[in-house]
Amino acid sequence: MDLKVPYHHPNRLLQLFVYEKSIHTTPIESxxxxxxxxxxxxxxxxxxxxxxxxxxxxxxxxxxxxxxxxxxxxxxxxxxxxxxxxxxxxxxxxxxxxxxxxxxxSPTNISELYFEVKVNVSIRGVCDPEQILSTWLNSSLPDDMMRVLDLQLLTKATRYHPHPQSNQTDGVFVHRVSRESCIFQVQVMMSLSDTQEMEEQLRHLLLMPYYNGSITIATEDIQISRILIIKCNAESHQTRKGLFEWPATSGGKNATWLCPKNPRRYATRHCKLCLSTHWMAPDLEACPLVVETIPDLDHIEVTADNALDVVEMIEGLLSNQSTLNYHELVTVLNKLEDIVDLSVVTPNLGQALINIISDILESDSNLLPFTNTILNITEAVGDRMVGYEGSYTLVASAVAISVVDVVPGQFSSLTFGVSSDRAGTKPEIFINRYPFNSTVAFISLPSALQHSFPQNSLNQSPPRVQFQFYGIPMLFKNSQKGQTLNTFVVSASVTNASSPIKDLDEDVKVTLHHLIPNTVVSDGSYKYV
Structure with missing residues (x-):
């Protein structure tokens, strides 16, 4: 290479000349x-x-x-x-x-946004709606920036063209023209910018017409909502198959947990991503039972967090048994008492407790030793129930309760009526409605009762009237021979009264329907027929 030759760059914009006397060469060994x-x-x-x-x-x-x-x-x-x-x-x-x-x-400059989209679409052409909607979304949204996490066709909101041409092939309906509604979630990856701007960009992409040669899709009524809760919190779940400690999980993902009785198997639970991201019901199919019989409940400690879980366990155990022995009744009733004492009795929990009490009443069990316990649990459910306004009724096949919160100074009178079949099952409750032909039990509380209610109750719980109905007379069976209870049982009680309720100026009226009509025989005595 001759360094003395001038260098000319191919673009003709650069030339390089070397001063000859400045060139020195030095040999090196390696x-x-x-x-x-x-x-x-x-x-x-x-x-x-x-x-x-x-x-x-x-x-x-x-x-x-x-x-x-x-x-x-x-x-x-x-x-x-x-x-x-x-x-x-x-x-x-x-x-x-x-x-x-x-x-x-770096990735820290990239943020994630989640949206839920509800949209109505008009599809023209022969297709499987769910499949074509998935294809449409994948092609309309840029996959390097937006990802559809879940797509659901809303069958209840499906609307078809007045004169659709359709046929059915292998269970898939195809329509020449159809109107569908769908909902899906979108994950958006973006540099830090305006959320509103990203929402408008998503809306713009969904509004663009779609045509693939044979199918046309047009959209309308697009509703886009920002998803703010994007994960399910860690949660303990007590079941008959053991205790499952579900870890905090991102929306749209599945959590797994080893089966307590067989660690070689595992259970899964899906965290549903939506506007109210929440846990779905777990899949415990692979796990064997841990609590197989009622005595196994003795090893389960009731807490405020697992109360509803224990209720579900008891319901499952009772569904497989028609008779409870003495020790099984002790176990179940003790757990019910713990649940009422330790948890907040919401209407949902109260209904579950009443369902269990009804199952016990309908079982072929000796309940006489536990009559007072069952009555006390039922009354405690009504006294402690919260989360409703004014009044609330819990009904099961063999028992029902109604609670009415009283506003002091506004009480005039109150009635409680029950209609039922002759077996006492399927009761219906009526508040402030007078008896009619199918009424089997009725109580009327007079206006004089208002004098027993506190007039200034700003610093204390308001008075509450509770009515109870029992459709199983055997719970109150008398040990004396020759005596039989010939009616259903109804009761009324007042919680948070300012004074004992007695010596009222007006009567409390109770009407009960005889299960077996009475007739008079020749000697003047009554006989059941």
């Missing part, structure tokens, strides 16, 4: 080991060069883009390199200086 890296992807620069007898400057910009393994997490690196070469005639030296500046956009 070269140091050097590693050559593969060249980076370089965006070809547009060089700006100034050429004089003394100075030449070239600026090159290199752009390298890499993508991390996680979905939608790009990392961009910008490198700007400036090289200047100076030639001095006075010293004969050549000096080259290189400066590199690197700017990196």
């Amino acid at each position: 070269f140091s080991t050097a590693t050559t890296s593969p060249p980076e992807v370089v965006t070809k620069p547009s060089p700006v060069t100034t050429t004089t007898s003394t100075t030449s400057t070239t600026t090159t910009t290199t752009t390298t883009t890499t993508t991390s393994p996680s979905t939608f997490s790009p990392t961009t690196t910008l490198k700007a390199t400036t090289t200047s070469a100076s030639t001095s005639t006075s010293t004969g030296a050549v000096t080259v200086t290189t400066t590199t500046t690197t700017t990196t956009t």
